[in-house]
Amino acid sequence: MQKFFPSVVMAALTVALTGCLQSEQQNEKVVFNDNPYPSTYKVLPSQTTLIKNATVLTGTGTRLDNADVLMVDGKINKVGQNLAVEGAVEVDAKGKWLTPGIIDVHSHLGVYPSPSVESHSDGNEMSSPNTSEVWAEHSVWPQDPGFQAARAGGITTLQILPGSANLFGGRGVTLRNVPSHTMQGMKFPDAPYGLKMACGENPKRVYGNRKVLPSTRMGNMAGYRMAWAEATEYKRAWEQYEADYAAGKNPTAPVRDIELDTLKGVLDGDILIHNHCYKAEEMAMMIDLSKEFNYHAGTFHHAIEAYKIADLLAENGNCAAMWPDWWGFKMEAYDMVHENVAIVDAVKNSCAVVHSDSASTIQRLNQEAGKVMYRANDNGFEVTPELAITWITANAAKSLGLADKTGSLESGKNADVVIWNQNPFSVYAQAEQVFIDGAKVYDRFDEKYQAKSDFMLGQR
Amino acid sequence: MKHFKLFTSSLMALAMASSTASVAESFAITNATVHTVTQQGVLENATVVIENGKITAINPKTVQADTIIDAKGKILTPGFIGAMNQLGLVEVGAVSRSRDASDKKADITFDASLAFNPRSSVIPYSRKGGITSNIVAPRGGEDIFKGQSFVVDLSGEFESVRLSNHNVIVDLSAKSKGSRALSLQTLQQTFADASKKLAKTKQKNKNEAKDPSRQDLIVNALLAGDKALVAYVDRASDILTLLKIKAEYSLDLVIVGAADAVLVAEQIAQANVPVVLAALDNLPGSFDSLHASLENAAALSQAGVSVALAVNGDTHNLYQLRYHAGNAVANGLSRDQALASVTANVADAFNLDSGRIAVGKRADLVLWSADPFELSTQVSQMWIDGKQYSTTSRQDALRDRYTTDSDMPRAYTK
Numbered sequence: 001m002q003k004f005f006p007s008v009v010m011a012a013l014t015v016a017l018t019g020c021l022q023s024e025q026q027n028e029k030v031v032f033n034d035n036p037y038p039s040t041y042k043v044l045p046s047q048t049t050l051i052k053n054a055t056v057l058t059g060t061g062t063r064l065d066n067a068d069v070l071m072v073d074g075k076i077n078k079v080g081q082n083l084a085v086e087g088a089v090e091v092d093a094k095g096k097w098l099t100p101g102i103i104d105v106h107s108h109l110g111v112y113p114s115p116s117v118e119s120h121s122d123g124n125e126m127s128s129p130n131t132s133e134v135w136a137e138h139s140v141w142p143q144d145p146g147f148q149a150a151r152a153g154g155i156t157t158l159q160i161l162p163g164s165a166n167l168f169g170g171r172g173v174t175l176r177n178v179p180s181h182t183m184q185g186m187k188f189p190d191a192p193y194g195l196k197m198a199c200g201e202n203p204k205r206v207y208g209n210r211k212v213l214p215s216t217r218m219g220n221m222a223g224y225r226m227a228w229a230e231a232t233e234y235k236r237a238w239e240q241y242e243a244d245y246a247a248g249k250n251p252t253a254p255v256r257d258i259e260l261d262t263l264k265g266v267l268d269g270d271i272l273i274h275n276h277c278y279k280a281e282e283m284a285m286m287i288d289l290s291k292e293f294n295y296h297a298g299t300f301h302h303a304i305e306a307y308k309i310a311d312l313l314a315e316n317g318n319c320a321a322m323w324p325d326w327w328g329f330k331m332e333a334y335d336m337v338h339e340n341v342a343i344v345d346a347v348k349n350s351c352a353v354v355h356s357d358s359a360s361t362i363q364r365l366n367q368e369a370g371k372v373m374y375r376a377n378d379n380g381f382e383v384t385p386e387l388a389i390t391w392i393t394a395n396a397a398k399s400l401g402l403a404d405k406t407g408s409l410e411s412g413k414n415a416d417v418v419i420w421n422q423n424p425f426s427v428y429a430q431a432e433q434v435f436i437d438g439a440k441v442y443d444r445f446d447e448k449y450q451a452k453s454d455f456m457l458g459q460r
Numbered sequence: 461m462k463h464f465k466l467f468t469s470s471l472m473a474l475a476m477a478s479s480t481a482s483v484a485e486s487f488a489i490t491n492a493t494v495h496t497v498t499q500q501g502v503l504e505n506a507t508v509v510i511e512n513g514k515i516t517a518i519n520p521k522t523v524q525a526d527t528i529i530d531a532k533g534k535i536l537t538p539g540f541i542g543a544m545n546q547l548g549l550v551e552v553g554a555v556s557r558s559r560d561a562s563d564k565k566a567d568i569t570f571d572a573s574l575a576f577n578p579r580s581s582v583i584p585y586s587r588k589g590g591i592t593s594n595i596v597a598p599r600g601g602e603d604i605f606k607g608q609s610f611v612v613d614l615s616g617e618f619e620s621v622r623l624s625n626h627n628v629i630v631d632l633s634a635k636s637k638g639s640r641a642l643s644l645q646t647l648q649q650t651f652a653d654a655s656k657k658l659a660k661t662k663q664k665n666k667n668e669a670k671d672p673s674r675q676d677l678i679v680n681a682l683l684a685g686d687k688a689l690v691a692y693v694d695r696a697s698d699i700l701t702l703l704k705i706k707a708e709y710s711l712d713l714v715i716v717g718a719a720d721a722v723l724v725a726e727q728i729a730q731a732n733v734p735v736v737l738a739a740l741d742n743l744p745g746s747f748d749s750l751h752a753s754l755e756n757a758a759a760l761s762q763a764g765v766s767v768a769l770a771v772n773g774d775t776h777n778l779y780q781l782r783y784h785a786g787n788a789v790a791n792g793l794s795r796d797q798a799l800a801s802v803t804a805n806v807a808d809a810f811n812l813d814s815g816r817i818a819v820g821k822r823a824d825l826v827l828w829s830a831d832p833f834e835l836s837t838q839v840s841q842m843w844i845d846g847k848q849y850s851t852t853s854r855q856d857a858l859r860d861r862y863t864t865d866s867d868m869p870r871a872y873t874k
Contacts, residue, residue, distance in 0.1 A: 114743040114744050114745050115744050115745055115746050115747060115749075116745055116746065117746070145743060145744055146743055149742060149743060201554065307859070307862050308862055308870075325777070325779075325780070326774075326776070326777070327776050327855075328551075328552055328553065328581075328582065328774065328776035329552070329553035329554060329774050329776065330552060330553055330554035330555070331552055331554065331555060334552060335858055336855060337855045337856075337858050337859040337862075338855060338859070339859050339863075343859075343862065343863060359743055360740055360741070360742075360743070363742075364740075364787075367783070367787075367835060370835045370836075371783075371835055374835050374836045378838055379856075379859065379863075380863075425835060425836075426834065426835065426836075427783055427786030427787060427789075427790065427833055427834050427835050428786060428789065428790040428834075429790075430790060455744075456744065456750070459744075459750045
């Protein structure tokens with residue numbers, strides 16, 4: 001815990017403002033550890049690596065043909081032509097394509113793992129419409145074989161979210177897709193937490209069946225507003241405590257509330273909203289809700305109708321995470337169009353993301369993005385591979401608050417790289433080698449780099 | 461807006477689509493790269509003649525037809541066949557009154573074809589995947605027999621059920637309540653009892669014999685080989701048990717699911733039993749599927765098993781069948797076998813007169829812009845029973861509405 005020493009200036013100011021000269025005996029300041037389950041992730045063994053002669057999609061909207069990528073000390077060092085470095089491991093990628101590591105902003109790996117048995121169903125705390133107090137990381141089973149399968153599909157970073165039964169489902173956690181026998185060993189260092197919220201059918205169905213709020217969409221909105229109002233008071237109470245303490249008083253700290261801590265984290269700008277929200281009219285209301293309570297509405301997930309409000313999303317700085325073609329499983333998924341992602345992306349300052357929400361399609365986010373690209377181009381768009389790749393790399397990193405760390409092949413960023421056997425937007429494309437922080441974590445042709453979960457070991 | 465230009469020709473295509481769906485007396489598709497999915501293999505610069513909904517000639521010496529369609533070298537394949545989904549029985553999964561695939565009381569006689577809705581929005585959408593016909597599988601109720609599959613075409617027209625009360629579906633997979641042993645035992649006893657009854661009936665004279673029940677008639681048809689038994693089963697040991705039952709009663713058996721079938725591929729091949737599987741299912745979702753793999757379609761095919769691919773899960777994903785085939789190719793299945801796995805092998809498994817380009821077969825045909833399995837490819841033209849259909853769907857209308865500039869609210873853009 002940090003001791004707090006009020007500055008002389010602050011103290012003088014306080015005296016001037018309050019006209020109060022007495023100085024109280026202060027108790028130790030109440031400060032909470034905001035990172036109680038810290039990352040213990042360690043980069044796997046790595047060497048300076050130079051990948052040569054690839055078709056490179058940088059994740060910044062650029063395509064470089066016959067280009068080289070140099071990875072040094074876990075970072076992208078240089079991308080260009082005819083690079084040469086003494087002592088580097090060279091990989092000839094002639095005829096192959098190279099992209100940033102693929103990022104999935106919406107996964108339930110580890111919390112709804114394979115095998116999907118009763119005792120592994122840990123993704124949805126369906127006991128109250130507001131469970132902001134639960135953290136998905138506390139449910140992650142790191143032995144989910146799905147992590148290995150996703151890695152073979154080029155996934156280097158993924159956000160694990162709680163389910164969507166609740167208005168507030170709890171905190172999500174962003175993981176490095178490295179094998180580990182603890183959750184902390186996978187946790188992306190310094191990644192912001194996400195808060196899962198859910199609009200629409202799921203919360204009102206789950207709680208409506210129990211005759212508690214919400215049973216309607218207006219009930220959903222009331223539920224969010226009551227929670228944010230309470231969180232606003234909680235935040236104010238803590239700020240008052242901090243201010244009084246800083247003023248030399250000896251205030252009593254508010255009672256700590258684990259649920260409100262998370263909501264306060266959003267209001268403080270430390271935790272990012274990840275909102276399961278399909279429909280145009282609901283997303284528009286969620287944006288207004290965020291303005292009412294002064295936070296940012298974050299990323300809309302499963303945003304089936306994002307194309308109807310593409311301008312609004314861009315104007316407000318929201319990312320929309322979308323599928324290329326899932327639809328029809330419920331009413332709020334009825335208005336799918338194949339070009340959704342491209343329509344959202346076409347607006348200036350947009351943030352279009354392709355996500356999976358599936359242990360199966362997370363293995364093929366490249367194909368998911370490809371489907372959108374081709375269908376959009378069939379209908380008058382001009383989407384290039386160098387643009388489409390941003391939907392599953394740079395834009396996804398932005399959605400997770402990691403744009404400064406990963407998602408593109410810029411010098412100084414984490415060396416998260418996938419080498420593909422061909423254009424990744426082909427049905428025949430396969431990831432051949434995957435690097436996280438410059439370390440090889442997967443090689444299609446070398447069993448040494450093919451991890452296996454404890455669960456699969458020795459099964460026959 | 462970046463990367464976007466206003467596009468109106470898709471609206472025009474929509475307008476034209478309805479007018480192109482007319483029956484020609486006869487027509488010929490010329491200059492096609494014809495994937496026959498027969499011994500004839502691939503025919504370059506080939507001509508296929510269609511008359512009254514049937515293929516009447518391939519590469520005739522002289523082409524006689526009312527209309528000639530120049531394929532310009534594009535690939536022509538049999539229409540793809542969907543299988544084991546709820547097409548036309550479910551409009552929206554979570555809308556209870558749009559669901560007709562199951563009923564608690566459903567038994568072996570369950571004929572869900574009576575509820576088939578040819579106007580379902582899933583049908584034109586699925587045509588985007590080159591699907592021309594489909595085997596619909598009801599999900600039944602508490603009985604191990606889930607009802608009878610039926611066959612539809614994807615014309616979306618009112619008379620599009622081709623075969624009702626076709627094959628019998630049984631679920632022998634792991635149960636969350638109770639034991640799979642009872643499912644297998646029930647199946648065995650059903651056939652044992654029916655065989656005994658049939659033997660007794662033969663001994664009696666016609667006047668003494670009671671009319672068999674509706675249930676009995678269906679079981680008897682299975683015993684006679686007039687219907688196939690289509691069984692959901694994943695675990696290898698369960699597959700072997702089922703193969704024994706098949707042998708004992710000479711059943712026409714189709715295995716669906718088959719996640720761990722690779723462990724007993726040889727036995728399945730020897731028994732000449734076709735397998736319907738989901739090519740993308742590669743996770744150990746249960747203790748019955750520890751050997752699920754993207755390479756299973758290839759491995760089974762190499763072992764001599766006739767493999768048909770089906771899109772599992774939500775029927776709205778049916779159009780993705782061709783991508784599943786492409787992924788199976790990426791994971792070792794030969795291109796020829798992959799094409800067969802969505803055409804001829806499905807037809808063979810379910811006893812259909814489609815799935816190949818050969819004289820006498822139904823003219824369910826798809827002309828592709830390029831490689832049918834590739835993401836970048838589209839359906840150029842398609843015919844069902846010799847009649848041309850568009851791939852335009854409600855999704856296209858929504859896209860056009862929201863990408864067409866207007867001063868008025870979107871609702872006025874139609």
